[in-house]
Amino acid sequence: xxxxxxxxxxxxxxxxxxxxxxxxxxxxxxxxxxxxxxxxxxxxxxxxxxxxxxxxxxxxxxxxxxxxxxxxxxxxxxxxxxxxxxxxxxxxxxxxxxxxxxxxxxxxxxxxxxxxxxxxxxxxxxxxxxxxxxxxxx
Numbered sequence: 816x817x818x819x820x821x822x823x824x825x826x827x828x829x830x831x832x833x834x835x836x837x838x839x840x841x842x843x844x845x846x847x848x849x850x851x852x853x854x855x856x857x858x859x860x861x862x863x864x865x866x867x868x869x870x871x872x873x874x875x876x877x878x879x880x881x882x883x884x885x886x887x888x889x890x891x892x893x894x895x896x897x898x899x900x901x902x903x904x905x906x907x908x909x910x911x912x913x914x915x916x917x918x919x920x921x922x923x924x925x926x927x928x929x930x931x932x933x934x935x936x937x938x939x940x941x942x943x944x945x946x947x948x949x950x951x952x953x
Contacts, residue, residue, distance in 0.1 A: 826856035826864035826906040827914055827922060833865045837873045847876055850886060851895035856906035864914075866904040 830841055837844075847853050848863075853872050855863040865873075872893065879889050917925070 822905075823867040824905050825866055825910045825913070826904045827867075827917075828865045828870065830855075830863050830865070833870055833873065836870060837877060839873060839877060844873065847873065850890065852876055852889065852893055854904060856904040858906065858911075864904070864906060869904055 830844060833839075833844065834841060844853075848855065853865070853869045855865045855869055858864060875893065876889055879892065884892070
């Protein structure tokens with residue numbers, strides 16, 4: 816399966832991987848979810864699964880917090896992720912089948928590939944600096 820078949824809003828990553836990559840605690844991640852800054856998908860067993868978009872948003876939130884911006888300020892800068900949002904993480908039978916087909920190493924490679932790409936030409940991705948710690952451990 817090619818990496819380009821993976822959409823940026825597809826539910827792929829359990830909270831453990833997201834915690835390692837973002838250096839945020841589960842409590843912090845749940846807090847941002849409560850404030851509708853991210854909206855991970857839930858499996859039938861109620862496990863949170865995060866998308867590339869979720870990881871990127873969490874790292875943007877972390878950067879704003881480190882600059883001293885409070886949650887109210889972050890909410891003004893970042894739009895909430897609602898049910899109709901293109902950034903909303905999706906989970907359905909098709910995405911679950913694709914997710915199960917991927918080995919951890921394939922998922923890891925695709926994550927690195929997607930996150931290293933800048934959103935716009937010439938723009939450095941906010942999270943590139945965060946990646947070195949995560950990918951050296953694998």
